[in-house]
C-alpha cells in the first residue's frame with residue numbers, strides 16, 4: 290500500500306508528461322499544438 294501511495298503521489302506531481310520542444314511548456318496530455326507558442330514539436334518528456 291505504501292508503494293502504491295508513493296506512485297500515486299508521484300503521478301499527481303508529474304503533470305508535464307509532454308513538453309513543447311520550442312518553448313519548454315509542459316502539459317499533462319499530448320497536444321497537437323502548443324497553446325503557448327503555437328509550436329508543433331510536442332514530445333513526451335524523459336523520465
Ligand SMILES: [Zn+2]
Pocket residue numbers: 309310311312313314323324325326327328
Ligand atoms: Zn511551445
